[in-house]
Amino acid sequence: MTEANGSWATNEGSRYVTDELYEQLREAAARSNTLGRSLDAAATAEAASLVHFEARLLDEGRYGEWTALFTEDCIYWVPITPGGGDPRSEWSLVFDDRRRLLDRVAWLEAGWVHPRNPAPTTCRLVSNVEAFDQPDGMRLVRSNFCIHESRRGRMRTWVGSYEHVLRRDGDAWLIHRKRAMLVDSAEAHENLVIIL
């Protein structure tokens, strides 16, 4: 079975999603309501520039450029349990490592997804951006989002807050972890076929 399931056309496999990583995600989510005041205006502006750029790439369907914003060992996580919970023992709306994130992009770009025929258009408002330094040298960015999604004459709204964890990459920051917390994460949702 290792032979059958061991070689992937696209990558070397998923090895960084470990119990340790799950524990880090759980702890970070549990801590997220304890943040104080944000960094200064310059740091906040730098963070806002990145999350606004990311939102624009998603609205414009520029998924190749979007995935390039993420680290090789990234996590894109949309919990069901309000705030986060424990992703190791609970389902999430989305829990992507880099491989599944690339799967998701390939899946929605291939054109076979019925709820994306025709594709929805989106407009994202990202605001209340605040930036914080982390002890490990990462930068944590909190923001709120409101995504309007239009398709076939119907409008849907996805509302919540983001927590981005950025890692320094030379002169720039890359997205190491992104958590999107919907205000109604545990309620029923119509089809989620956009990236939040």
Place this chain on the structure above:
Amino acid sequence: MTSGAERAGRGAGRDYDQLVQRSRVHRSVYVDGDIFAEEMRKIFGAVWTYLGHESEIPEANDFKATRLGLRPVLLTRAQDGSIHALLNRCMHRGTVVCTAASGNARSFTCSYHGWTYSNTGKLTGVPFPGGTGPDFDRSELSLLALPQVESYRGFIFGVLDAKAPSLREYLGPAAALLDEWIGGGRSRRLVLRHGARRIAANANWKLYLDGAADGLHPLFTHRSFIELCSSRYRPGLFLSEFRRDPDDSEMYSQIMPNGHQYLDQRPSMTPTRWSAARPMPGMEHGVERIRATHGERADAVLEQAAFAGMNIFIFPNLSLVDNNIGVIQPVAANRTEIHWYPVTLSDQLDETLALRMRNGEDSDNFVNVDDVENWERAQEGLENVPEAEWLHTGRGIGTSEPYDESQGVATVAITNEEPMRAYQQVWKRLMQAPAPSLSGVAEGSVPA
């Protein structure tokens, strides 16, 4: 011009023999709000209906809010361990008594005027009782309760009819399928403590039932998933077997009495069910760790993270698919929620837990959304073209005998629509019968 069937679909006293025929069903069955209202009384609760799982209320005084059709229900475990299904509606002015989704409580106090009920439904207190008057009898004002609540392997069902045959009898041969789905012998239990994924579709609830044993739709409906697997990975992954004529595969459907259905997908998941699993986050890390720890037993251990490959549907609202329990929750004629509960096994090995979670999310993310879209497209067509009155349900007629409940279990090819025709006969029988009533049967209840 109004056809006979169109007339038959209107008003009280519909002719359900006219609306549900052997090879076609009238559109009103999916779009008519009055039929929907009748279904909520005549289907949900007229037969054993799934309410929740014992592992959701494991401790004394635990409770969970659920529904029986549209009726709000509190599923409670009393101090003595007994399980009760109480209609969550104050006997004073009709207020929903408890709005929490779950919790632990010995009693429930109505927020409107403070009437208090025990978790077995008894009215234990009204405020300022001196003013209630001589005719006020608390014993007559218990919360309405389902007269029969039973569980099978942890699945709790309830029925409004005090004289309904036992749950075990209702499940019939489906009980053995539940045993097989759980696996591991009688001591193994399912555990539903891993959250719930609730999806909403702008479509009639029976569109879910129509797909419960439908082996024709995957190649078309789930093309996005099948293409994803083959373009980025390899042949042989989950659902890839549906690329060729599925009736040539070893997969099969089964029809059982009372509307239950089954599709066995395991023959397409070889050599092990796990070998058909699509890559998921943490897969290689998890597999390597399990191989290092368990050696020759590793393949068997990994089956704990794999899909069951058994799609079991218990009429009217319980569906077991992949590793999940799906509860079909009608909201309106054109609105349905499906509540998916990931489950684990009481002897689940810790190292398989995260793989099982990630595996299950894959179907939710990349498979179920295409089902929802097609149900919604069906609803749109059914609602808006009154001139086209019928859904065609005749595929497979002449290739198998018409199902008769006296047969017990019948096995058919997976693209045969006989399972759909069979549950529709059960639906019709219930819709032609009077609605069940609680009056005079529940202890302490009052006339309706």
